[in-house]
Amino acid sequence: MKFIDEFRDGDLARHLAAGIVREARTDRVYRLMEFCGGHTHAISRYGLTDLLPPAVRMIHGPGCPVCVLPIGRIDQAIRLALEQGVMLCSYGDCLRVPASSGLSLQQAKAHGADVRMVYSISDAVQLAQQNPQHDIVFLAIGFETTTPPTAVAVRQADALGLKNFSVLCNHVLTPAAMRAILAIDGVQLDGIVGPAHVSTVIGSRPYETFAADYGKPVVIAGFEPLDVLQAILMLLRQINGARAEVENEFTRAVTRDGNHKAQALIEAVFEMRDSFEWRGLGSIPKSALKLRAAYARFDAEARYGVDYRAVPDRPGCECAAILRGEKRPRDCRIFATACTPEDPVGSCMVSPEGACAAHYTYGRFREQE
Amino acid sequence: MKLDLRNGRVEMGHGAGGRAMAQLIAELFAKLLGNDYLAQGDDGAVLPALPGRLVMSTDSHVVSPLFFPGGDIGSLAVNGTVNDVTVMGARPLYLAAAFILEEGYPLAELRRIVESMARAALAAGVLVVTGDTKVVEKGKGDGVFISTTGVGVAREGVTLSGKQARPGDSILLSGSIGEHGTAILSQRAGLAFDASIVSDCAALNGLVEAMLDSGAELRVLRDPTRGGLASTLNELAQQSAAGMLLDEAAIPVIPAVAAACEFLGLDPCYVANEGKLVAICAARDADRLLEVMRRHPLGQNAALIGEVIADSHAFVQMTTRIGGRRILDWLSGEQLPRIC
Numbered sequence A: 001m002k003f004i005d006e007f008r009d010g011d012l013a014r015h016l017a018a019g020i021v022r023e024a025r026t027d028r029v030y031r032l033m034e035f036c037g038g039h040t041h042a043i044s045r046y047g048l049t050d051l052l053p054p055a056v057r058m059i060h061g062p063g064c065p066v067c068v069l070p071i072g073r074i075d076q077a078i079r080l081a082l083e084q085g086v087m088l089c090s091y092g093d094c095l096r097v098p099a100s101s102g103l104s105l106q107q108a109k110a111h112g113a114d115v116r117m118v119y120s121i122s123d124a125v126q127l128a129q130q131n132p133q134h135d136i137v138f139l140a141i142g143f144e145t146t147t148p149p150t151a152v153a154v155r156q157a158d159a160l161g162l163k164n165f166s167v168l169c170n171h172v173l174t175p176a177a178m179r180a181i182l183a184i185d186g187v188q189l190d191g192i193v194g195p196a197h198v199s200t201v202i203g204s205r206p207y208e209t210f211a212a213d214y215g216k217p218v219v220i221a222g223f224e225p226l227d228v229l230q231a232i233l234m235l236l237r238q239i240n241g242a243r244a245e246v247e248n249e250f251t252r253a254v255t256r257d258g259n260h261k262a263q264a265l266i267e268a269v270f271e272m273r274d275s276f277e278w279r280g281l282g283s284i285p286k287s288a289l290k291l292r293a294a295y296a297r298f299d300a301e302a303r304y305g306v307d308y309r310a311v312p313d314r315p316g317c318e319c320a321a322i323l324r325g326e327k328r329p330r331d332c333r334i335f336a337t338a339c340t341p342e343d344p345v346g347s348c349m350v351s352p353e354g355a356c357a358a359h360y361t362y363g364r365f366r367e368q369e
Numbered sequence B: 001m002k003l004d005l006r007n008g009r010v011e012m013g014h015g016a017g018g019r020a021m022a023q024l025i026a027e028l029f030a031k032l033l034g035n036d037y038l039a040q041g042d043d044g045a046v047l048p049a050l051p052g053r054l055v056m057s058t059d060s061h062v063v064s065p066l067f068f069p070g071g072d073i074g075s076l077a078v079n080g081t082v083n084d085v086t087v088m089g090a091r092p093l094y095l096a097a098a099f100i101l102e103e104g105y106p107l108a109e110l111r112r113i114v115e116s117m118a119r120a121a122l123a124a125g126v127l128v129v130t131g132d133t134k135v136v137e138k139g140k141g142d143g144v145f146i147s148t149t150g151v152g153v154a155r156e157g158v159t160l161s162g163k164q165a166r167p168g169d170s171i172l173l174s175g176s177i178g179e180h181g182t183a184i185l186s187q188r189a190g191l192a193f194d195a196s197i198v199s200d201c202a203a204l205n206g207l208v209e210a211m212l213d214s215g216a217e218l219r220v221l222r223d224p225t226r227g228g229l230a231s232t233l234n235e236l237a238q239q240s241a242a243g244m245l246l247d248e249a250a251i252p253v254i255p256a257v258a259a260a261c262e263f264l265g266l267d268p269c270y271v272a273n274e275g276k277l278v279a280i281c282a283a284r285d286a287d288r289l290l291e292v293m294r295r296h297p298l299g300q301n302a303a304l305i306g307e308v309i310a311d312s313h314a315f316v317q318m319t320t321r322i323g324g325r326r327i328l329d330w331l332s333g334e335q336l337p338r339i340c
């Protein structure tokens, strides 16, 4: 148990918070983006902002895989399930994202689609083995952390000679999203709390360009509350010292070069898409992956000819601006009224890592203060 | 022919009302749960007149697996209903039990379950006075389901209700949370972790008796079962139209449960308990009540975990271990199925 408590110790937290208060100048504001949904969740779950001085403002980033998936991508999955009759598998959160005509995958199920919730892609492979008469499609989403398991599954399906398994691939790349955020006109960001799990795969090197070319300090941090506080302190020190470097708070898991084996696996199975549309960030060149030609028969998009059609977000939904770091959940007029975790309107209210869901679940009492 | 309690199995005839059923009742239920009322053998039990207001509660039990560390569906079916009557401020006296058995279920296991019920009833000081048995075809049930209904007499002058929490009141918890739910999960296929977690399944009437005897101004008692502590507190906040402010560090969680929850991605505040209670009392009586609770074996780790505050939104808030504040919300999404 010690291994958990160490990172959630109240005294240490107060000590770090005091350090942040001492470090923060009172004549300026520090705008820090936590890139990952995991950080957003930790900040809300532990009420971290209560420990920060007013000068430090945390801005939610786009690092929530379910949130950044545009409606058109869920539509593709729904079309596959409803029109092509495949057995569509995905994670629980993906099934609840509202797509076109108010339909989610879960609701498509009520309309007769065969939609299954799975805990991992290997469950989907197993379903394919058990149901040779059915076509199984796994809706794969996520950043670099979830890509290696997809690669493993595709290779496994290949080795097993499975003819009824394919992947609707929506794996996206963290550095591309970060660059897109920094390239936004008039972006006001002083530093970035960098990804935890993603960085264990890709390492810290890919962020060096953001320090060198964009002058933004990056501190890679774990998902525990003390990690986040420590990273904030390190960012403040960089900013006050006019430094812009990539620092690593999460040394217990992240190296500069990352996990070579996982990278090789990704490289072997996937190749770069020319461009990919993100919710909120629009089309970003070279920001997502697709299966290599050698594995094309496992590529559901090619196999079933379901093309991607862009669809605008639902009216009133501010997810796009929130994912760009321009707005906060409370700026959305339908937050906690028409849009709740039980009945989400936008994707940011679906996953516990989404900014709106985290704020609703843990922080909505602040609206009344 | 005698009932083969060693190798026999539940047959359709055991629920058909004929001789087989009569034999099952006589040789298993009446024998193990035996008391004068059950022995009457009529369609219902005729009970003596009871003094005071009656409290009645009912609960169905579908736990899977049927046997788990610290209990089984039999003890759970007794304790669950005993506790529901108890937290109304009443002394539970009688239980009715209805069994739905699946054809083919081993009679030896059924006997273990009924024995466990008998032990639990004896420990809680209640009598199982009437019952029913139905059998469903193989594949239509899951071994055994048990519904129990309990009757008790409310203590004079005591009115407990979830509506009675008032700003300033103290919130007490009788012990560490999350043990029942994690003990069940630890038994489910594929989740073989720390086997040291034992369900807290127990009858709380002794503890509550002591609490009522203390003379403390008790306003609310409730057992945080399905949905855990968080769901119970949200229910109470809503019923009382008041908020709550908890101190996360004060909520007892044993290390094995904390580790299991971490592994499973669960928050112990949402995990079921079967032998714990939440008490809300006037702040001036909190210390006294806490002392009484801690003297009882089921309240040794009792703790003051927070206070009721004025809040028209009825939010349950919590000061986190690291000093921030957050909501402890209703459980959203799926609960763990078949936990009780």
Ligand code: SF4
Pocket (backbone or CB within 6 Å): A316, A317, A318, A319, A322, A329, A332, A333, A334, A335, A336, A339, A340, A344, A345, A346, A347, A348, A349, A350, A356
């Ligand atoms: S509250 Fe709902 S609709 Fe509004 S931005 Fe958040 S997720 Fe989108």
